[in-house]
Amino acid sequence: MAEENKNEPARTWAMLCHLSSLLWIPLSLFPILLIGLPIPLIFLNILGPLIIWLLKKKQHPSIDTHGKESLNFQITMLLYSLVIGVVLLLGVGSCWLGFSTNSNATLAFVGLGLIIAGVGLAILGGLMGLLVWLGHLFLTLFASFKAKKSEFYRYPYTIRLLR
Numbered sequence: 001m002a003e004e005n006k007n008e009p010a011r012t013w014a015m016l017c018h019l020s021s022l023l024w025i026p027l028s029l030f031p032i033l034l035i036g037l038p039i040p041l042i043f044l045n046i047l048g049p050l051i052i053w054l055l056k057k058k059q060h061p062s063i064d065t066h067g068k069e070s071l072n073f074q075i076t077m078l079l080y081s082l083v084i085g086v087v088l089l090l091g092v093g094s095c096w097l098g099f100s101t102n103s104n105a106t107l108a109f110v111g112l113g114l115i116i117a118g119v120g121l122a123i124l125g126g127l128m129g130l131l132v133w134l135g136h137l138f139l140t141l142f143a144s145f146k147a148k149k150s151e152f153y154r155y156p157y158t159i160r161l162l163r
Contacts, residue, residue: 010060011148013052017067018144020048021074022137045136046074066147068162073143073155077136084129091121 024044053067098114139155146153 007060007062007150010062011150013056013059013063014066014147015144017049017052017063017070018140018147020052021045021070021140023048043078045077046071049074062147062150062152065152066143069153069155069158070140070143072160072162073139073158075161076155076157076159077132079159080132081129084125084132087121087128088125091118091123091125094118094121 022045027044049067049070053064053071057064057067094114095118098111098116098118101111101114143153143155
């Protein structure tokens with residue numbers, strides 16, 4: 001019991017390495033409430049774990065391990081989000097091109113195809129975004145609970161940049 005209490009600060013910081021990546025959720029609500037526009041806060045999911053890891057990694061090996069794992073996962077989530085953003089942009093661009101074609105029969109047929117492809121890409125991107133967001137939220141919470149119990153959780157589908 002004494003050993004477990006001695007590592008309590010390390011377990012808390014290891015848990016915060018994971019939980020701090022979710023700061024972008026409440027912080028992204030402020031621009032919506034203030035000006036009514038969603039402003040993407042890119043890289044904010046990486047900033048919290050990075051700061052905690054850089055400041056605390058030398059205090060305990062578990063903080064270093066959890067910090068690296070959290071950063072790897074957050075960088076991977078950022079890359080997945082950028083790919084989803086490209087898919088969504090392709091969908092919107094395809095719809096825009098489809099609507100801006102001339103009215104002759106051949107171009108109208110091509111325009112209709114672009115619109116259908118654009119809507120399909122937009123739906124695909126939206127579903128992918130929802131799955132990534134829900135996975136990000138669930139896995140981050142799961143890893144933080146594991147860290148608080150002094151257990152290590154290895155995120156799935158993660159690119160390991162930091163070793």
